[in-house]
Structures are given as structure tokens and as C-alpha cells.
Amino acid sequence: MDSKLTETEAPPTTIRKAGRHVSQNEGLIFEKSARGKRGMELPPLDVPPVDARAVLGPALARESVDGFPEVSEIEVIRHFTRLSTWNYAIDLGMYPLGSCTMKYNPRVNEHVARIEGLALAHPMQPAEVAQGCLRILYDLQNCLLAITGMDAATLQPAAGAQGELTGLLMIRAYLESQGNPRKKVLIPDSAHGTNPASVVIAGYEVQNIRSNDRGQIDTDHLREFATDDVAALMVTNPSTLGVFEERIDEIAHILHERGALLYMDGANMNALAGVARPGDFGVDVMHLNLHKTFSTPHGGGGPGAGPVMVKKILEPFLPIPVVVRKDDGRFAVDHNRPKSVGRVRAYCGNFGVLLRALAYTLAYGPSIRQATEDAVLNANYVRKHLEDHFDLPYDLPSMHEVVFSDARQKKNGVNTMDIAKRLIDYGFHSYTTAFPLIVPGAMMIEPTESESKEECDLFIDAMRSIALEAESNPELVKTAPHSTRVGRLDEVAAARKPVLRWKP
Amino acid sequence: MDSKLTETEAPPTTIRKAGRHVSQNEGLIFEKSARGKRGMELPPLDVPPVDARAVLGPALARESVDGFPEVSEIEVIRHFTRLSTWNYAIDLGMYPLGSCTMKYNPRVNEHVARIEGLALAHPMQPAEVAQGCLRILYDLQNCLLAITGMDAATLQPAAGAQGELTGLLMIRAYLESQGNPRKKVLIPDSAHGTNPASVVIAGYEVQNIRSNDRGQIDTDHLREFATDDVAALMVTNPSTLGVFEERIDEIAHILHERGALLYMDGANMNALAGVARPGDFGVDVMHLNLHKTFSTPHGGGGPGAGPVMVKKILEPFLPIPVVVRKDDGRFAVDHNRPKSVGRVRAYCGNFGVLLRALAYTLAYGPSIRQATEDAVLNANYVRKHLEDHFDLPYDLPSMHEVVFSDARQKKNGVNTMDIAKRLIDYGFHSYTTAFPLIVPGAMMIEPTESESKEECDLFIDAMRSIALEAESNPELVKTAPHSTRVGRLDEVAAARKPVLRWKP
Amino acid sequence: MRYLPKSPSERQEMLAAIGAESVEELFETIPEKFRLRDPLPLPGPLSEMEIIEYFKARAAENATGYTSFLGAGVYQHLRSVVTDAMVQRGEFLTSYTPYQAEISQGTLTAIFEFQTLMCQLTDQEVANASMYDGSTALTEAVLMAERVTGRDKVLVARTVHPEYRQVLKTYAKNLGLEIEEIGFAASGQVDRQLLTSDKLKDAAAVVIQSPNFFGVLEEVPELAEAAHAAGALLVTTIAEAVSLGIVRPPAEADIVAMEGQALGVAPSYGGPFVGVIATREKFVRQMPGRLAGQTTDAAGRRGFVLTLATREQHIRREKATSNICTNEALFALVATVHLCLLGKEGLREMALQNLAKAQFAIAELEKIPGVRRAFSSRVFNEFVLEFPRSVKLINAALMREKIIGPLAIGTHYPELTKRGLVCVTETTPRAEIERLAASIRRILESPV
Amino acid sequence: MRYLPKSPSERQEMLAAIGAESVEELFETIPEKFRLRDPLPLPGPLSEMEIIEYFKARAAENATGYTSFLGAGVYQHLRSVVTDAMVQRGEFLTSYTPYQAEISQGTLTAIFEFQTLMCQLTDQEVANASMYDGSTALTEAVLMAERVTGRDKVLVARTVHPEYRQVLKTYAKNLGLEIEEIGFAASGQVDRQLLTSDKLKDAAAVVIQSPNFFGVLEEVPELAEAAHAAGALLVTTIAEAVSLGIVRPPAEADIVAMEGQALGVAPSYGGPFVGVIATREKFVRQMPGRLAGQTTDAAGRRGFVLTLATREQHIRREKATSNICTNEALFALVATVHLCLLGKEGLREMALQNLAKAQFAIAELEKIPGVRRAFSSRVFNEFVLEFPRSVKLINAALMREKIIGPLAIGTHYPELTKRGLVCVTETTPRAEIERLAASIRRILESPV
Ligand SMILES: Cc1ncc(COP(=O)(O)O)c(C=O)c1O
Numbered sequence A, B: 001m002d003s004k005l006t007e008t009e010a011p012p013t014t015i016r017k018a019g020r021h022v023s024q025n026e027g028l029i030f031e032k033s034a035r036g037k038r039g040m041e042l043p044p045l046d047v048p049p050v051d052a053r054a055v056l057g058p059a060l061a062r063e064s065v066d067g068f069p070e071v072s073e074i075e076v077i078r079h080f081t082r083l084s085t086w087n088y089a090i091d092l093g094m095y096p097l098g099s100c101t102m103k104y105n106p107r108v109n110e111h112v113a114r115i116e117g118l119a120l121a122h123p124m125q126p127a128e129v130a131q132g133c134l135r136i137l138y139d140l141q142n143c144l145l146a147i148t149g150m151d152a153a154t155l156q157p158a159a160g161a162q163g164e165l166t167g168l169l170m171i172r173a174y175l176e177s178q179g180n181p182r183k184k185v186l187i188p189d190s191a192h193g194t195n196p197a198s199v200v201i202a203g204y205e206v207q208n209i210r211s212n213d214r215g216q217i218d219t220d221h222l223r224e225f226a227t228d229d230v231a232a233l234m235v236t237n238p239s240t241l242g243v244f245e246e247r248i249d250e251i252a253h254i255l256h257e258r259g260a261l262l263y264m265d266g267a268n269m270n271a272l273a274g275v276a277r278p279g280d281f282g283v284d285v286m287h288l289n290l291h292k293t294f295s296t297p298h299g300g301g302g303p304g305a306g307p308v309m310v311k312k313i314l315e316p317f318l319p320i321p322v323v324v325r326k327d328d329g330r331f332a333v334d335h336n337r338p339k340s341v342g343r344v345r346a347y348c349g350n351f352g353v354l355l356r357a358l359a360y361t362l363a364y365g366p367s368i369r370q371a372t373e374d375a376v377l378n379a380n381y382v383r384k385h386l387e388d389h390f391d392l393p394y395d396l397p398s399m400h401e402v403v404f405s406d407a408r409q410k411k412n413g414v415n416t417m418d419i420a421k422r423l424i425d426y427g428f429h430s431y432t433t434a435f436p437l438i439v440p441g442a443m444m445i446e447p448t449e450s451e452s453k454e455e456c457d458l459f460i461d462a463m464r465s466i467a468l469e470a471e472s473n474p475e476l477v478k479t480a481p482h483s484t485r486v487g488r489l490d491e492v493a494a495a496r497k498p499v500l501r502w503k504p
Numbered sequence C, D: 001m002r003y004l005p006k007s008p009s010e011r012q013e014m015l016a017a018i019g020a021e022s023v024e025e026l027f028e029t030i031p032e033k034f035r036l037r038d039p040l041p042l043p044g045p046l047s048e049m050e051i052i053e054y055f056k057a058r059a060a061e062n063a064t065g066y067t068s069f070l071g072a073g074v075y076q077h078l079r080s081v082v083t084d085a086m087v088q089r090g091e092f093l094t095s096y097t098p099y100q101a102e103i104s105q106g107t108l109t110a111i112f113e114f115q116t117l118m119c120q121l122t123d124q125e126v127a128n129a130s131m132y133d134g135s136t137a138l139t140e141a142v143l144m145a146e147r148v149t150g151r152d153k154v155l156v157a158r159t160v161h162p163e164y165r166q167v168l169k170t171y172a173k174n175l176g177l178e179i180e181e182i183g184f185a186a187s188g189q190v191d192r193q194l195l196t197s198d199k200l201k202d203a204a205a206v207v208i209q210s211p212n213f214f215g216v217l218e219e220v221p222e223l224a225e226a227a228h229a230a231g232a233l234l235v236t237t238i239a240e241a242v243s244l245g246i247v248r249p250p251a252e253a254d255i256v257a258m259e260g261q262a263l264g265v266a267p268s269y270g271g272p273f274v275g276v277i278a279t280r281e282k283f284v285r286q287m288p289g290r291l292a293g294q295t296t297d298a299a300g301r302r303g304f305v306l307t308l309a310t311r312e313q314h315i316r317r318e319k320a321t322s323n324i325c326t327n328e329a330l331f332a333l334v335a336t337v338h339l340c341l342l343g344k345e346g347l348r349e350m351a352l353q354n355l356a357k358a359q360f361a362i363a364e365l366e367k368i369p370g371v372r373r374a375f376s377s378r379v380f381n382e383f384v385l386e387f388p389r390s391v392k393l394i395n396a397a398l399m400r401e402k403i404i405g406p407l408a409i410g411t412h413y414p415e416l417t418k419r420g421l422v423c424v425t426e427t428t429p430r431a432e433i434e435r436l437a438a439s440i441r442r443i444l445e446s447p448v
């Protein structure tokens, strides 16, 4: 083995997108604490001071929070500024995490979310002084209904998974109202993990159904499983392979015939917005991930919002409260909905996320279709340039993402995770690894519409270069990344003896 | 020579403050341009459109700006985000540039500067609807007068250098009003370059006077030079050596006796605020650098503000306009000042900088003294720990900064610039090199009060470690930095055949 | 369109590279009949300036210029601009869940600090990062108690936030979980008399809130003892986390489900907030939600990774501890930065100011004839008053003076009509408290 | 104090390390009589929240809710929030002048781009980064012309911004520079008849502004020809840089002194703005201010450095081309980000909108009996009107309708009483222009 190539730096000529630069070290904030430092001061108290022990009594009073940090303002700024520089982010470059739709998060959305009258609105302030908030929610509902072609919406769910649960609860309530809630929910083997997990909380059993050899739902198989016990099928469309379910109407038909409903996981709506509406192809319930398709920032893991859109028959079962427009044109929240599945979250959903999604939608208007087209164009462009280098287990036309597998590189002992880590050295975030489960060694690539041709080309170059490295120098790839502050971290040790908090 | 130590990485054990991390490459924005991309869109025009050629005539109309970039919003965000990560900054760590007072720039100051009623105020809006702006200026004037012990102020000058010029113009106008503007201004050899440059624009000749062997103004020498031709002495106090001019009152006395005035360059006021007032020790005119002592952000080179404070006798000569409070308590700008030196800048000075300085002053109030104490404490602490390792050419007690020289390291061929560059690898910005001129190979270190003991200790460690490296492995130091995206850049080539703009 | 980094000719080039004639070709797998012909009927496109104007107009339709005395789970506290400056750094704002640890150490380190801060605040051993909000955190805590104890009955105090209880019921309904509500005493605390050993038998958990919905502090140690004696867990929820700056933490609780909004998060009409579950180390594998743990790389350098993922849906699917995936990481960061700024002394001082304001407000309001506290027990920054008239009527009159008055709690507690919940924090100026008192006095003096 | 990262005991430790008993010891070189005993009489200390309240109160004392038609060198244009988000990144905001190039490539690259954009805008060969503002840029441009030509007389058009001319005079006074002012024609342009060869003889420069203070566009090529014929330079100043999106650039000028405020900088009551000097390559060594230049490192990687520093005060001291040191780098960055966003098409569109609004406003206002344009030549977004009454009186009445009306230019031009300068930009809504016209009509109809 050529020892030179196992150096920590790859040959610089192959990496066009990134270099290395000096980077600040930084301890934990607790390690900077010293008694008496202050990072925030309060205006003086304008009422008589009280003695906490006297007011609360000795049993309820607390002296102070042990171990809490004591640092100054500049130390806090430096601490978090330094930490931030250790992160990769959309603002730094392409983030091709499949299924995650890491697109540009418009800055104006951050701006409007901070307008005082919105940011300081209290969720219990009377509707007469919350007309602005309610109108925002109402306008967003209408936009989402237009885009999905559905009939009614709830904006309550805090994320996609809660949207799934909410949708399933509505299906259950509907079926109950028909006399029998039924027992099972069908889930394709390509589905996201939240789907089965949500099914369980909704009180259903999961029945997995397998995809056919083209990665599509096997309609024969579906016919077989769609018994009277089945409440619904949860389909992700386009599927997690990035492929449209061509027989979606047949699928809907099979279910409806048996009195079951069709749930659509709308996480991949970035392939459809402006091009096709789930409401038109037989979907009864669906959720959207506003933190994906509608550009609200992920913020290192959340917040999100998972609105649920339904067909007319399910409207009575929407969770409370429902935002409505009254005859006089004013907006109100309706709590009085006897058939409702109940409340899924306190207050009115993740309002701050919802308003950003509306800002995004308003920015595009009908030209949202252009975003969709660009997203699909990028995915196909990347696919075209990589399909000679990576194994494509399912070769149906891709929509917004493409799923390769590491089958070819495996021969040299290089797996999808190794390639993902090596991408870091090339200046990229990795794609999604190990999902969907139907593709062993999956490499799930979703560029989104936010990537320029230049960035796509750099990504293609990087992937091709890594494919070559996997042949010529697999060790280099297997020990990547080589350019980061810390190398691969020992996850096994972390899980075996968990250290989950700092201790003095 | 040990080849291992000339590797691009220094032994990792010696560098506690920084590592290296993957860093995005990025071309010039012009290199990303493609026809038809837009980064900003305008609301539709609400009046009838016009034909530019018709309105302007063919001779005055322009088709478009050749070469102007065409990029999208996300590309602009990525471009400048990536560029920003190549910078060092106060928000990242200690920035011990002597004479520059790189202290913490409070975030709240940025916030208040953006309040709409302030940020959108037009400088020509009538005083009746500019009372808020005028009050800010008036309050700041009063704060600065309290801190300096002077009698009147102008906030007009845009930076320290313009403050110097303004002060000199006032001296000239005053002396003229006494019958003779005189010819020369005395400047110690330790002075900042702006001092002599400003003197020339004020129409005076520069007379340099040398410091004594303690780095202080030589009063005998001064007596000799302080002829009838001399209009003023410009003294920096504490001097650029970070040392208080112990005989400052004698100096003032010598000048006043000869009918000359004492100008103080207040760039080092961070050593005095709350502790001593120039107005008390004989200063007639002085400027402050609000972008140093008063924490307004440097922003990569500016903006600044250089208010000038004067004694009563000079008040009639203040530049126009002057902010005044009328008998009815309302504020106004006074343009009607027949003895004024005139206008030095359009409108009312760098208002946005001035308001930040006021925010800073309000945050401290009388406890501004604590900041000064901490600044002096830090400088002395650093000095104490480095004086065994570096040459201290002048050993009078230090105030807010300390000036070493590279005399010891020079023996191994390592100079102040090499050490400065090597500090970069240790995670610091360098100190000021090659200033003041009276110290050959100067290393001018000003920690400011914003540095914690931890950060000072890391700096001390770094400097000591470099001192050792200068002995054991001078090449390592001379070829530093080794951790940055680009190495030392060829400044000679840059100046010989200047490329000052991008071309297609 | 300004968000799209492509020129028309680049689109053509890319299509050519793919070998497609037109972009429509790329959508041909969608059955033709489902492909839209016409543009969607959406408002827009709007320029940035028009978007700002739209939202400014909406903000103006809200309660600008009003003074509010609402709390009830959402609290207006001082927040430093520093927090927002940090959180708006693109590196934090626009990153995903930190699965790729080597380029996510910023987020991971901050999460680890968040977990630590939450443990310190609640005096628990482990804390997750994060749950959607307080209401779902409580619900998940109950499901967790069910898993830990293997029991399926839960005793829930009626003093727990009504909306939290509604959410719990929505989730519980299909899981065979029996929810029994426990009433309150005249003190405003959960009525301990009702926690009979009979009731407690077979209970997975006793669920309380402190400060509870009435603002009243519960006696956690005693309640824990009662629960533990019956083999049940004590689940405590906290909606006003600032109270922990001065109120004894629920160390005896087995699971703490907290709403972190009070720790630096804007009210934002109800979300996004940040829920937390904190518990004992021994229950960690039953805990839902993400966890960051400390570890090292091959060179021995400290680093952080997401850990114990085998509890989560993406690994365990239908056997996961929860279906949660996307959580509220950014607001965990907000709380982290905020608490670092506030620090030990700052948090205590803030809590103390709340206590003082509440005492002052109580004294001022109780001076009004006919107005008195509804419950006798100790409170932090919220309290229930009994009025001689309908709270709704009083509020309607207050509204005309630009005051959003006490929350009428009769809606949720039919027996508590004419009771209003009042909240004051360090942000409520004394003068506004006095104005509230004066206004209510005037309103009550005027004929109905 | 929250800005100070030291605990009391750390201060003690550090003093001990130094060997000082107390911090006072460190100040002993200051003669005792000058050391203050008492705290300074300063307002504060204020918490962050109190600081915000102070400034909010000040903002409320300004012109909130007013519509303004002021320009006169400071223009209200659309600015994207993206610009501010970038500029507020600590890496840009809190860095110093980029002397250490290896850790300042961010700033240096942006400066290089700024220089390029300014060259493109003005059609000049080199541009600096930066001068304090337009007024001082103009002054320095004149001093530069003096150095280049070795002549010391300057002909300055009276149509140059009066405050710019005042600044020039302040600087010129002691430098033996003779300033002669050149009047204007009925067109509102500089009166070319007055630029006789006699006057031009020995002149270092002819100084004009375009659009000039009256909003009128000057004919640069003709003026350049006249100046050049006499061996003088043409110095052109530009206060409204957006005009360059649609107006022919002053390619024939020898030095362009520009105010960059219109390129994305907030009015901010007059500053900070950003001045620029652009000129021909051959004059670069006479140019004041900082320059970034392209170069390479030893490995051949492209990088940028500050260059040609031998022109500057820190190297050349009294022989420097200027005393400028701190400049307006951050606002050069603002303009750079803003122009990158706006781009070629955006800038043109913005300029075109200004042109259209001005044409509309002229038409609306000229409909009012007795109101007519004072000058006949072409304008961009500003124009002078002649009124049948004193502008001050009209403005006093407009003020009551929350309109900040035309700028009375009689103050600076005694012969131009009853003339007011009106500015409209793309941010001035049509409805406000109509309201202005209606209001003026009403005011003029009412008896004096
Ligand atoms: C296909 C799919 N479904 C569901 C989800 C769950 O959504 P959330 O994370 O918002 O709960 C995801 C998100 O990762 C997903 O990719």
C-alpha cells in the first residue's frame, strides 16, 4: 500500500471545494465558570424586594442551582461562535441528505418571525387581538390546500411524526364513526421509521408490505394484505427511493374498495409542489414537513411543523383548535368540534415555523413549480453523472432524489458510511446513509433546488473521485474524514457507558 | 535541522488554543455569475413605466453595468458566509493589537443602531422630528466631557485622524484669532503616523522631537523646540509605549508659557477612563477613538468616530454644526458660528457609531473605571509573564499595553513579524508589529479588558512557546503560519504589479 | 426567482446533459392525468419587501400596545439580544440533526451542555434534547412511566395545565391507558386526601405540575413518597421553568417533563418551544428523544455524538420509545445560550424578581373590595383571584384600556367561574400592575 | 459587569501574580493629583433592556410615521435583510483592518470585490476602499488632483452639494488651494459659458457633481473635454450612486469621488456611509486610502493583501497621500453584499423605478397651479420645484400632515428662495406622491 496516500491530507489537486484552516478550540461552558461573573444583568426591581425563604417557606426555597455556569457576555459570544464554526450547514454548502430536503432557508423568514407583534403574541390572547396571527394560519392553510389539492387542514402537529399520528388518529376516529376502527395499518418496507412508530401510538398494528423489484408497491401483494382489518396504507410518494408510485390511483382504489384509507407521507412533496396534487390521485390524509419542503430551518434537529391535510370526510375529526374565518370576515379558533380527535399539542402549533412557511410560499406563489422542477433537474443531473460509478439498485426515473448503493465499493471494503465520511474532506455534508432499508448500503442523495450547477458539478467530481479512491486506496476512504478537528468518534463506547452530562 | 519540525503542523501538544478544520473554498462572486440569475427582486412599479432612453436621452442613458454579477440569494449568502470563515475576529478570540484596543463589541449596540426610527432618520429632517437623534448626540457629548474633563465637544470627525485634523484646525483658528497661526507642530518620534499626516493638512510643518531613554518626552528637548513658531505639541498619553507621561503637567506648562497648545491623541484613553481626566492635566484639545475605547466595531477597518474635546477657549472654533440644547429644553443644531473652522464632514458625523458609543457608556456608567482597571491589569499580567522571554526596551510601568522588542529572537533570525505570524498557528491574532517606530522590531501587545484570565494565560503560553521555538527551530517560526488556508502572501509582487480589480 | 441559483441557459445545459428535451420529460412517471396544466392559485410571488409588509400588517392586527397579564404556560421574560445573535449564525440555524458528528461538534457540544443545564435545573440525572413542548413531553413521560412500571393507570392532578391533559388524553385513548383525574384542595394544591392507597394501587404514575396551573407550588417530596409507596412513579411537569431559580427542584420525582419556553424562548403565539424530559439514570433506556454523549476519537480527543439511538424510531421503528424524529433542537440551543448568559446569579435574581412582583401584585389587587385570592398556598409568579363578577366582563372592560386581563379559568374548571389567573414577571412594570389594579377597581365600582 | 470576563478572585490572583497589592498600584505612574477619587458623574450602569428602552424612546422622538421627500445626498432605498445578516457575522463585524492577510482573507476578498464593483459602476480603472464619505472623498480627490497636476486652483461647480463644498473649503483653507465657484445655467447644469479658457488656465481640476445637487444630470464628456483641453482634470462626484444603474458613467472623468450610501447603507442620520475614489490606473500612486491587491502564496494559491501602502500615513507619515487610517470598511462590505444581491438586472430595475417615480412625481406636482420645475435639464430621482410661496411655510403645513416636504434650498442658494428639492425613490409609494401633491395644492389654495 502506498504510504503516501494514507497521509492525513489527500492529494490537494483532487479536492477543489475545501481546504483546512485554523480553528479555535473551546471547552465546555462549565469549564469557564468563575464565581461572580455575569453574562446578563437585569433592570433594577421596581417593587419592594422579598425574602425568598420567607415567601416560599424553607421547604420550597432553593438557594441556587448547583453547577450552573457563571460567565460573562463576551465569553458566551465566543463560546457559541467558536462552537458554531465546527458545524457544517446549508449556508456553507450543499447538504445532500436524502429525505431531509436541506434547501435554502430564506433570511427574510427569520426577519419576519421576529417582528414584535408576532414574536411576542401570547397564544391565549383573545382572538380580537390575535387577528394577525390567525390570518397567517388561515392563509397558510389555504396555500397548503391549494398545493396538495386537499379539502381541510390542521396546522397543529409539531413535526412530521406528529402529523402522521394525527392523521392516523383521524383515520381511526373516522372508521370508528363508521362502526369499526379496524386493526392494522400497512406500511411499505421502504417507509421512514416514524411511520411504524406512529402507527403503534395510534393503537394500530403495523403490517409491513414489501416493494416489488422495481421498488414500487406491489399491488398484488397489496390486494392480498388489504383485508377488512386494514385501516389504511401509509405510502410515501414519491417513495423514499425518489420514485413516483406510478400506480398510485390503483393503490387508492384497492384501499377504498375495502373501506380503508390512503395516508400519504408528504415528506417528499418537494418533488410535486406545483406539478401534481395528492388530492387528485386518491390520497385521503397526508402530512407535510414544512421544515423540508417549505424551507423552515432545521436548526440542528428542529423545530418543524407537520400540518395534516384531509379530504372532506375526515374534516369533522380534525384536532382542536381549528382556525376558521367567520361570516363577518374575522378569524377565530374553533374548539367546539365534538367529533375531533382531541388536542395533539398545547396552543396553536409551531406558529413561528408556520409563519416562515407562509413567507416561503408567498415568495414563490405559483412559481413554486419552478423550485420543484429545479429540484428534480438537479437530482437527475447528479444521477446521470454518477450512475456509471455507483450501483443503482432501482433504475426507475428519479424525481427529487436518487438512491445508489455501495455495492461496487463494498468489494474493496468501502461502505456507504465510509464514502459519506470521505465526502466531508471534499467539503460536503454527506448524503443519507442506510435508508431506505430496502437498499442495503443505501446512498440517498437529494440535492434540492437550492444547488447551483457549479455546486452539483463539484459534488459529482467529489463522488467520482471517491469512487476512484475506493479502488486505488480504500484505506484512505475507510479512515476518513481527515480534515476535521476530531476524527471518527467512538460511538460504541459512547453507548456502552453513556456520559450524558458534564460533571465537575 | 530537524526536518520533522519543519512539517506544516507544529507538535500538537504545544498548541492548546486551536486546531485545524475543514474550510470551504470560494471563488470571487464574479466567477459565479450567470445571465439571468437574481439575488433580489423589487416590488412591482406602481406608477407608469418609462423608457430610459426617452427620458434621459441617448447621450445620458446606460444600457447596463458591464461585468456586474448576476447571482442568486443563496449564492450570496454562501459566498459571504464562506469568506467570513477565513477571518479572525474579536468574537473568536483575543486580538492583542497594540494601539487598536480590540475590545468586545456589545451585541446590544448593533441592536439599538438598527431601531427603525434611528436607522432611517434622514440627516436633513427638521430638528422638530429629529429630537431623538439630537438628544443621543447631546447625551454622548456630555458623557465624553465627563470622562475627559474637557469643556466642549464636536462629534463630527469620522475617525481619529479626522479628529486630529479638526483639533489642529481649531488650534490654528484660535492662534489666528490671537494674531499668528504659527508654523510648526511638535510630534514625538513615538507618535502614530496619522499625527504628522494630519499636521500637514492643517497647513503646519512637522517638527519631530525625540523621546528620552525612558521613552518619555524629553522636557529639556521640548523646551528647546518650543519656540514662538510652535503652535502645539501632539502628545499621545499614555504614549504608544503604553506608558503615562509622568511630566504631563510640566509639558503643558512649557507649551502654555510659549503660547502654544497641548493636543492629546486620545487613542489610548482605555488606560484612563474613570481614573484620570486629560482636562485636569493641561490638555487643551484631544480626540477620542470611539472605535477603540468605546467599543464600536472595527468592521475590518472602519467605521470609526473621532470626537474632539476642547477647553473653553477653543469652543468658538468648533466645526459646524454644533448640537445644542435650547432654553426650552429642546435640542437643535447650531450652524451660526462665525468663528467656526467650518465643516469637516457632511451632515452630523458618524451617527451610527456615536450611538453605539453612547450605548457602551450607558452600560458601564461610573463603573467604566472597572473596565480601565481590568485593561491595565491584563497588560501588566501579560507583561509580567513575558518579560523573562522577550526584550523590554523601556521598562517604565505599563498601563493598558506593553511593548516588547524582538531583540532576543533576532539573534536567531526571527523577527517580530515572524512571531506575529506564528501566533496565528496558536489560535491568536498577532499583536501590532513595527510600531512605535522608536522600538526596532516592536511587539506591541494590548489585551484590553475583554480578555479573561484563561485567554491571557493561553496567550502567555503561546508566546513563551514561540520564544522556545525561536531558539530550537527558528525555521518553523520564520515560515509561519502553517495552519491557514493560504500561507504568507507575496506582498512585493502585489505592489510591483498591482492587480486591484477582477477582470473577466 | 431569487432563491434559485440557476440561469435559464444552465437549465438547458443540465437538461441536455441528462438527455432530456424538456423539464416536463422528468415528470413523465407521474400519470399524465395527475399532472397539473395550470399554475396553482397561490398568492405571490412577492419580493422580500412585500413579504415584510405582509407580516408587519399582520403584526399590527395583534395586540400592539397592550399590557398582558397572561401566563398559563407561556411566559414573557427578558431575553438578551446576544442569544438571538448566536442562534442566527447560519452554522447553527441551517444545519440538520447532527448525525455526522465530525462536522456537527458545534451542535453536539451545545446539546450536551443543554442536557447538563436541564439536569442541574431539575436536579435529575439525565435529560434529553428535546421534545416538542411541555404538553407532549408530559405525554411521553407518562408513556415512559407506563413502560417502566408495566402498569397502565395514571393519576393526573386536575391542577395540571388543562391543555397538557387534553394532549395526554388524545395519546392515551388508543393505548389502553386509563387516566384518572385527581381534584384539588382549597390550598390550590392537588388534594392529597384523594390519593388513597386504593387509587394508587396499580398506578403507573402520579402526574402533577409545579408551579401548577393555578400558579401554586406543589409539595413534591410528599407526593413522591405517596407514589413510591404504591410502586408508582411521580411524574412532575414544569411549565414555568424560571421558578427553578428559586424553588426547590423536583429531585424526588422520577420523571420531570418540562416546557423550556420560559428559558429564553419568545411566546410566538404558542410555539416553537422546547420540551424536555429529565429522569433518573436507570430509566434512560426507556426515555424518548435524542441524547448526546461524550466520547473520543482515535487520537483521544474529546467529542460528542448522538447516542443510545436504539431507543429511536429510525432504528427501532414500531418498537421505538417514541415516534419523535425532528424535535426542537434550535430552541434547546436558545435555552442553552440564554441560561449561560443568565448564569447562576442571574437566574436566581430573575426568579426573585418574579416572586417580588407577584407578591406586590397580589397585595395591590387584594386591596380591591371583593377581590381575593382563590387559593391559599404559596405561588411563584402566577395566582388565581376570585372576583365578584364574571372575569369575561371584567376583561372586556380592561380591553378598552389596552389591558389583556386575567385568564378566565372557568372554561376549564366549571366550578371556578369568576376566577382569573394573573401572571406577572420581571418584565411587568410596577406602574402597569398599579394600572391593572386601578382599572379593575374602577370596573367593579361601576354598575354592571 | 457583564462585559468583563473576570471574577473578583481572578482579579486578586492576577494582581498577586504581578506582585501588586491593589489595582491602584498599577496607576501610580499617574501623578497622584490627577488620579480621580470619585466616580465620574455618568448615567448608568444600565442593563441591556434599559439600553434598548433608552434608544427606543429616542427613536420615538424622531419622525416615526412621517413620509419624507428628502434626498440631497442621502437616499432611502430598498435593502435586503440578507445584507445585514452577512454583515452582522462576527467574523466581519469584529475584525480589524486586514493587516494579517492569512487570517483576513474574508475581508480582503470582499474589499477586492468592492473595488471591482466600484470600477464597473463608475467605468474607471481603479477604486479604493474606502473614504469616510462623499464629502471627504471629494475633498481628497481635489487634493489628489493638485498632486497630479501640480496646480493649485480648483473650479468647483455651485451645483456640487453645498456641504461637500463646505468641507472642501475647510480642508483647502490652509493648503494654499484656491477655490473658485462656477455658477449654473437655467438648465440647472453647470454654466459652461463660465468655464472660459482664462478661468481654466492653471486649474488643477474642474469639479462637478452628477446628478448634481439639483438632481440634474451634467454632461460629463463635454466638461471633461473642456478641462482636458486646459490641462486640468475633471473631478466628478456622485452622491446618488443608484443613478449609475441607468445613467452613463463618468468614464471621461479623471477622478470620481462617490458617496456609496445609496448602495445599501441606511440613512442613519447621516453616517456612517462609505466614500470611494475611483480613477485612472496611472494615478493610483497619488490616490489616498486603502487598496487590496491580488497575489499568491508560496504554493501558488491566490490570495489578497493590502497593497501600495507606501502611499499611507503609517508608512509615509507627513508625506502620505492622506491622513486617513480607519475608514468605512464595513460599509464597503454592506455595499458589496447589496450590489451582489441586486446584480446587473436588479440595479437597472431599481434605477429605472426611480426614474419612473420621479417622472410621475414631476407630472403630479406640476399640475398644481403655480408650481413648476425650476430647471429644464434631465433628472434622475430628484428635482427642484419653484413654488409661489416660501418652502418653509409649505413645509410647516405639510408637517401637520406627517409629510417631510421639499428641502428649501434657499438656505444655500440665496437666489433660489421658494425653490424646494424633492426626492422620490422606488420606496416612495405612488399614493404618498399623490398625497403630497394633494396636500401642497390644498396648502397653496388656502390663504397665507
Ligand atoms: C420520509 C419521511 N417521513 C417522515 C419523517 C418524519 O418527519 P419529522 O422528522 O418531521 O417528524 C421524515 C423525516 O426525517 C421523513 O424523511
Ligand SMILES: Cc1ncc(COP(=O)(O)O)c(C=O)c1O
Binding pocket: B099, B100, B159, B160, B161, B162, B192, B194, B195, B236, B240, B265, B267, B268, B289, B304, B305, B306, D324, D325, D326
Ligand atoms: C495612537 C493612534 N493615534 C491615531 C490613530 C488614528 O485613528 P483613526 O484610525 O481612527 O483615524 C490611531 C489608530 O490606529 C492610533 O493608534
